Amino acid sequence: MMKTKGWILAGSLFLAGHRLLAATPVANELLNPQDATQLVTRVANAARTVTFQGVYVHQHGDNMEAFRVIHEATSGNDIERRESLDGPPREFYRQGNQISLYLPGGQVYPIDRRQSSKLFPRQFPDDPEHVLVNYHVRYIGQERVAGQDTNIYDFEPKDKLRYPHRYWVHTDTGLMLKSVMLGVRHEPVEVFAFSQVQIGGTIDKRQLKPVYPVKPAPVDDAPGTLTLPKDPEWDIHNLPGGFRLLKVGQRPMVGKPRPVIHHLYGDGLVTLSVFIEPFDPAAPLGIAQQAGITVFARKAGPYLITVLGEVPAETVQAFSYAYTPKGEKPSAQ
Template identity: 30%
Template sequence: MLNGNQLNAVEVIHGVVDGQPWERIIHLTGAPAEILRRGERVSCLHRESSKHFHASSSRLQALLKHQDFTVPVNYILRKGGDGRVAGREAYRVDVLPKDKARYGYQFWLDKASGLLLKSVTVDRKGRGLEVFEFVSIDIRDAIDPAVFNPGEGLHWADKPQTELEAPVPQLNWKLSWLPTGFDLSGSEMRVVDGVAASTKVFTDGLAAFSVFLEKIDSRIHTEGTQTHGATTALSRRLPVKNGEYLVTVVGEIPMETAMQVAMAVRLAGDVR
């Protein structure tokens, strides 16, 4: 996996257990970490902590599984050339954006199985920003569920029930502008260090970004921008009558799009 100028190696184990997709992604570089998925339940595991969330199927997953797939309206699908990836014959599919609000993609699919062997996120000039590529792949008819168990020192643990039931104050806000084709796909309210934080996730079927909103001390200067490969992060302060809030946009979208989204946050009311 190449993100910008940073190369990371991971091992991916994927299969179907009891009719549900299971997946285990093992980071082979850096600190030990794994991402485990069982159906819509996803956990990010580290030796010191773990985070849990739910994930739903995307149009990209439907494409890779050869299910009914409709190309998102803001993209054009074109057949590219042929080649070899991970020692297997493959063909390339180019997914071209119709506007400047999103990136394009190149997908290399295995001719024999249709599996995704390589994906490249590209900017408007066709430059590669992020690359996922298998260097070795083993396709089997059956898989032992035990291979999805966490590695040594990592544990799959549920959130304590008290944390799940803790009341969380709500933030009432919306976006006055969204890039064409993006819709809300999920939202969450949490309390971090005693401060209410709201998260909303938007997707156009291929690209996705998250918007975070939390109240801050007006003396804290936390604005800034950062780009790493295809991932953009932007934070700006939002002054309101009862103080200031920090708006953060993170996702695989161009910086110009992230700026427009951050400027479009409208707080409809204080914490209620």
């Protein structure tokens, strides 16, 4: 998951956002709702509409990798190529909605459109409210990243169910140049940052040509579900607030003989997964954490529930205990 992730309203609003950032707010000041909406919209748009190329670093716990990205914004379908610079060679190539991959061993696995569309620096959703219902936005100050001037913004959670985030936004275009997810002690637990970047200009078409023999990847374009389906085997109540149900389905898992039930939730910045499968006595139970990723597994009747996400421990536990097999009393946390 960490490897994958390391790759893991235009018009008037864009122009309004540009004017907003031209007039720098006061340091350490909370943005009002209108300005926060314009900021999120501007940053989300820039990742699609700005031509850029460079090298960025992804640090997650003790893992650190570098990637090259080339993104050409056109009037039609934009084109993007990414390749790993560390470890086994991997490559991601996208033209419009068509995605091709090169992975070690030459195998290609199905990918979810939501996952492929959240690759750095495209980490904001198209709907600003999805983020701003859960986070306050505070302007921190200015700083250079990879030789470019940026404005720094903190996204401060409105509750204890999620982690704070900090973003460095290019002052001229709104392109995100650095992002940091902070842990419970405000320590960096995940970092994306350009070490070198060129914004604008013309892309040499040869740089957009895949280096490795990429293969078309099956892409799941199924729309998200806004409500959980009625399940004859489960009662689901008291889910933590601020998370939307994005997808319900079955997902193949490494080491599992058959796909497991998968419920995917998101709060606009991070995602959280609930996996349901027959109980395995050999499965490890309880809490585990690694670099901002928290996993909680427990036995619920004849089932194993595993919840995983970039959220604090109390959040994955709350999601787990919201799922109760039919006929059983809700479990005490």
